[in-house]
Amino acid sequence: MAGRARDGGIPAPLAWVAGVAAVVLGAGLGELAAGVVAPASSPVAGVGSALIDVAPPWAKDTAIAWFGTADKIALVGGIALVMLVVAALAGWLQARRPPWGVVLITVFGVAGAVVAATRPGAVPLAWLPSVVAGASGAVALWLLLRLLRPAAAASADPSAARSPQVGADPPDPRAFDAGEPGAGATAEGTQPPSRRAFFAWAGAAAGAGVLAVVVGSLRTTAAAGVAAARMALRLPTPAVAASAVPQGAELDLPGLASVVTPNDRFYRIDTALVVPEVNPADWRLRVHGMVAEELELTWDELLALPLEESWTTLTCVSNEVGGTLIGNARWLGHPIRELLARARPAADADMVLSRSIDGFTASTPLEALTDDRNAILAVGMNGEPLPLEHGFPVRMVVPGLYGYVSATKWVTDLEVTRFDRARAYWTDRGWSERGPIKLQSRIDVPRKAQGLKAGDVVIAGVAWHQGVGVAGVEVQIDDGPWQEATLATAISDDTWVQWSLPWTATAGDHLLRCRATGRDGQQQTPARAPPAPDGATGWHERFVEVF
Ligand SMILES: Nc1nc2c(c(=O)[nH]1)N[C@H]1C(S)=C(S)[C@@H](COP(=O)(O)O)O[C@H]1N2
């Protein structure tokens, strides 16, 4: 009987409910606080961002392979799930071994605060939302279980409920009434509090938590002055305009990726769980390191420089053969080579380490930024200011290199250095130091689950070899001869190009394959390689069923 008195006799499911309700309230208040302080200081976002940074490369690959660009939603969902499990555990601990449940929640709050405060770019109050979350969760759990204790003790030993001496944590039945939440003590002080009151309070706590999340996210949106600043922007007219999309560049086939990718359909890959909000008025770019002259550039100074437009197809190194982590846009920006010419890099420098406001870094060969390709500090994408998630206000775009070694979004710092002196974000995680984009081609149509009817159809897709250009694409149907597809007109050697081949499809199962040839004569290798460490290779194959 002594053991029963110590654990208060609270059934485990009630303890779990108490834990979950307390943590939902705490997490909700934490998100609300983050809405006021800074979105990136949210406990969930802070822990998520830290997880992204410490995750081993295989975990990142798996996340992208499983969830694609929904990897962040999956991560947040995973964190929420873990939090619920920990919450239930905390409830159970607090019922069985007080005060360890409260301690557990407090420890998580403190850990969250440390993580949030030490993130790159953390605001001074970044620790606050986690402290709010931990403290309110811990207090809520303690109060909720106090509600149950007299009831549990009463059901274990009716006479004991009237004695305040029962249990390690002497409950005061008078303080907790069986009535409505907030009703306070009534005359019937010796009545054991009911579970109804517990459920009402637990429900109220969880409901308040959910409400706080909603209000917190509204606050965040309202506070997004950066989005408003972006909307109000008008970009200068380019000093050098991009070529128009040539006639015949767009085959306009249903299911085929359009030759220009609209901004809202452009793939997004980055480590930023919360999109950094950089106000153009506060933006600065520092150019420093192995240079004769350090530079600092403001937004107004950048816009006053001659801006050039160019077409570049951006590609992610994580793109699998046949994958969709690739897009083509018309970028507006100032050539990085001009800035570097002003800064005058040392003769033995061979790399530029670009850094974003959130601490991400990329190592780009100095040569790729000083030769005559269109390596730019971009401010515009398809005729608009960069969307926030694509690096507003300023990012890098470098034709011919995978994004992880060149396309730094929210860029604020260029350090001229050497490959043997500094390492970039993904290089530290096992990816190749350099990342030239590999020659690739992809079949877009016919689609797998299309329900293709026998007869005349078109096989079509895209091919790319940025910086070099694509000379041709061949298609093989089943194990027949390789047939030359017709290339659409390429916008430039830095963009992908569409291709097509008419096919009289016969009923049955078929295997389609494609391979490209570069303008330099290189043929796309059939050797299959995974994305890590420097980009996938192999031929894209697609099975189709024809009825
Ligand atoms: N600040 C920052 N910039 C970044 C990244 C990042 O994680 N953080 N990811 C890079 C990678 S891996 C790619 S493929 C491109 C993707 O650019 P997009 O999201 O605009 O398509 O951004 C690059 N720039």
Ligand SMILES: [Mo]
């Ligand atoms: Mo990438």
